[in-house]
Amino acid sequence: MAENKGLTPRGEDFNAWYNDVVLEAELADYSPVRGSMVIRPWGYGIWENMQKGLDGLFRDTGHENAYFPLLIPMSFIEKEKEHVEGFAPELAVVTHAGGKELEEHLAIRPTSETIIYHMYARWVQSYRDLPILMNQWCNVMRWELRTRLFLRTAEFLWQEGHTAHATAQEAEAEALQMLNVYRRFMEEWVAMPPVTGMKSESERFAGAVRSHSCEALMQDNRALQAGTSHFLGQNFARQFDLKFQSEAGQEEYAWNTSWGVSTRLIGGMVLTHGDDVGIVVPPRLAPVQGVVVPIWRKEEEAVAVREKSDEVAARLKKTGVRVKVDGRGHLTPGAKFWEWERKGVPLRVEIGPKDLAKEQVVLVRRVTSGEEPRKEFLPEAQAVAEMPGRLEAFQGALLQAARDRREANSHRGITDFGQLQEIMDGPGGFVYTGWSGDPAVEERVKAETKATLRVIPDPEFRSATAPTRCIGGGDAKMEVVWAKAY
């Protein structure tokens, strides 16, 4: 494939590549307000497909959608001590409205635990009112000092699930269940396989008892926290008086969880699959899974070619493929090829006069794996029939490639601090070591290597042999994963 114009190659400057590719693929654009962005139709279409996938999984696990307001009384935010300390630096606050200063200032939600548990308290009297399993799709605002398109913006779109339960066990199970939902979604839709596990104290959500996380490894070997699920214990229930009468007639505080993923997932998708030509969108997320490009020379040909293109598109639509015919007359086929590749459409169907004569189409993959040809000449009927299967295979190949890359860049059994430092100074990636649980070790690692403790991995991600030595010296109590993070 020829070199792409306009995009900084990944190898030259990865961050510049990321910015270029997000803008050039028309996912998003900068807005006039620093730190906020406009999500353009192509990017928003991907987000809508993410929403559909996640929403289905939420419903399958018994959750309902609702909507809570954008503005939260400052006094609410201030109720939970850790919560306010965690979010105060990045709060945006409405102080004036209707031409005068407000008696009580209103925070623009950075997350909605406080308002939601306040409302739950009104709705719950008895254990019979539990559990409450709710989710909302909304925007939130965190006044970040340093922002990046999709990865960290002042305003972003997300979903936040909030549940209330009668017992701690049930709430803990919920937090783990949703972590697993996220994991499945990231694997099966985004083709971005995370390592799941628990956060250390220092990385825990402000106000949570325990935070669980999905950590994905990007192409530049930095970790992206792609989704989190929190067991909140009774911390918020106590502050918001969320109580119920138990079966035994006792008054008890409810147990809560909250969990969220955001448009950051789009950034993760770009950083996982993109190449020097543009982004690559996994078929399940692609607003257009197959683009049909008609090719002609003379007007007489154009009519027949367009007709055939529409016909093939209609037949593809019937097989459930999201398809678009690019019949624009002022662009050459080559220009269209580049454009749709830059935007990451998985498969392309080319139909020209030669194909009409042979009753064939040309099928081109955005990326290939193994011995797959990039371009194939197939009988029209076969191409149509095989398209859904090929999209599935494409989806699977992306996941496999991402998983292989993650494992190839995971360094296990590291016991020596110098080795950890060497990896972080060099190639980077996930580094598995033992840890005593002492925060001072985290601080030392961060200070000397810039890596942070991403996650205490769940059993299936742990190394075959449990480490015995802590990376900071002494005995290990657990295995942990270090990486430089986004």
Next chain:
RNA sequence: CGGGGUGUGGCGCAGUCCGGUAGCGCGUCGGCUUUGGGAGCCGAAGGUCCCGGGUUCAAAUCCCGGCGCCCCGACCA
């Protein structure tokens, strides 16, 4: 919030040192020819040179002061 860079038609840039008609490429619009990997020719439109002040006969250019944006670091989904 510190360090660096940058601000000139929609986009990318030159011009700034050394003041003197605001230019180039891409894109856009119109016409004709084109279309199997980023089309060609002809014509056209499009600019408070980031903002404010100052110096000067004259400022994109020199001086002073502001602002925006991007990148790099400290904090974060």
